[in-house]
Amino acid sequence: MISAAGVDYIYPSGKHALTGINLEVAKGEFVAVVGHNGSGKSTLANLLAGLEKPSKGRILVDGINTRDKKDFLRLRKTAGIVFQNPENQLVFEKVKDDISFGLKNMGFTPEEIETRIAAITHKMGIEHFTSSFELSMGQKQRVAIASVIAMGPECIIFDEPTAMLDPKGKKDIHNIIIELHKQGLTIVYVTNVIDEVLAADRIIILENGVIKGEVKREELFDNIEHLRATGLETPVIMDILFRLKQRGINIVVKRWTIDAVVENFISYIDELKQA
Numbered sequence: 001m002i003s004a005a006g007v008d009y010i011y012p013s014g015k016h017a018l019t020g021i022n023l024e025v026a027k028g029e030f031v032a033v034v035g036h037n038g039s040g041k042s043t044l045a046n047l048l049a050g051l052e053k054p055s056k057g058r059i060l061v062d063g064i065n066t067r068d069k070k071d072f073l074r075l076r077k078t079a080g081i082v083f084q085n086p087e088n089q090l091v092f093e094k095v096k097d098d099i100s101f102g103l104k105n106m107g108f109t110p111e112e113i114e115t116r117i118a119a120i121t122h123k124m125g126i127e128h129f130t131s132s133f134e135l136s137m138g139q140k141q142r143v144a145i146a147s148v149i150a151m152g153p154e155c156i157i158f159d160e161p162t163a164m165l166d167p168k169g170k171k172d173i174h175n176i177i178i179e180l181h182k183q184g185l186t187i188v189y190v191t192n193v194i195d196e197v198l199a200a201d202r203i204i205i206l207e208n209g210v211i212k213g214e215v216k217r218e219e220l221f222d223n224i225e226h227l228r229a230t231g232l233e234t235p236v237i238m239d240i241l242f243r244l245k246q247r248g249i250n251i252v253v254k255r256w257t258i259d260a261v262v263e264n265f266i267s268y269i270d271e272l273k274q275a
């Protein structure tokens with residue numbers, strides 16, 4: 001779905017923000033991108049969405065070269081991007097206008113636009129929102145995501161979409177992203193909320209504009225010390241199980257949701273009782 005080969009990006013100021021990026025994201029995959037402030041995550045997100053062009057190398061999104069001006073609309077239709085601050089995404093006062101803007105550009109008829117708006121606002125639970133100015137950050141982020149989904153992309157790149165939200169808002173948006181992935185969308189998820197990476201198939205670690213490593217979800221627990229060595233925080237749930245393991249209590253976990261871990265914990269205790 002996404003293929004980056006030998007990509008460098010240099011800002012007009014001369015700042016070399018990305019170097020030698022090689023990244024393949026398969027259709028339907030959920031890839032998280034983590035890294036310190038300034039490591040190049042947003043630059044990468046913008047390049048993958050085709051908002052900026054590589055200074056060197058090439059990026060293909062579903063076969064479309066992001067440099068190709070004539071394919072820009074097709075690219076927009078294929079890959080959407082959601083920013084950290086929804087206010088950068090919403091330009092109109094009316095929620096409806098924000099959602100219909102991209103659809104108009106894509107040449108949908110007014111009837112088709114109405115139908116799509118009705119469907120998407122219902123799906124996102126935002127049908128009662130009217131003015132973007134009167135919404136909370138979390139509500140604005142829902143509208144921003146709706147305006148991207150309305151275009152029917154196959155892939156969405158999220159650049160720290162929950163950073164400005166409270167815990168409930170974070171959870172809501174995180175669940176929406178998981179749901180979109182379940183529906184078959186390809187997801188690239190830039191995040192600093194370490195617990196959010198647990199939903200990803202793979203985690204890409206960026207450091208100083210270079211891909212420093214990659215960890216598959218099933219390898220996460222075994223790589224916990226390696227992850228910490230790159231300066232990353234590790235999810236609390238994993239830290240607890242890691243400490244228990246160091247104390248000789250090895251609870252095997254396959255899925256890192258709280259419910260799944262509780263089940264594994266109960267099975268472990270049941271086995272102890274029977275032994």
Ligand SMILES: Nc1ncnc2c1ncn2[C@@H]1O[C@H](COP(=O)(O)OP(=O)(O)OP(=O)(O)O)[C@@H](O)[C@H]1O
Binds near residue numbers: 011013037
């Ligand atoms: N418009 C710009 N002009 C010049 N340099 C920039 C610009 N935007 C970002 N940079 C630089 O490029 C590097 C990567 O920035 P980027 O925003 O991609 O990092 P990030 O990983 O998204 O950081 P954060 O976690 O703070 O969002 C940084 O050193 C930054 O200073």
Ligand SMILES: [Mg+2]
Binds near residue numbers: 042043
């Ligand atoms: Mg950023």
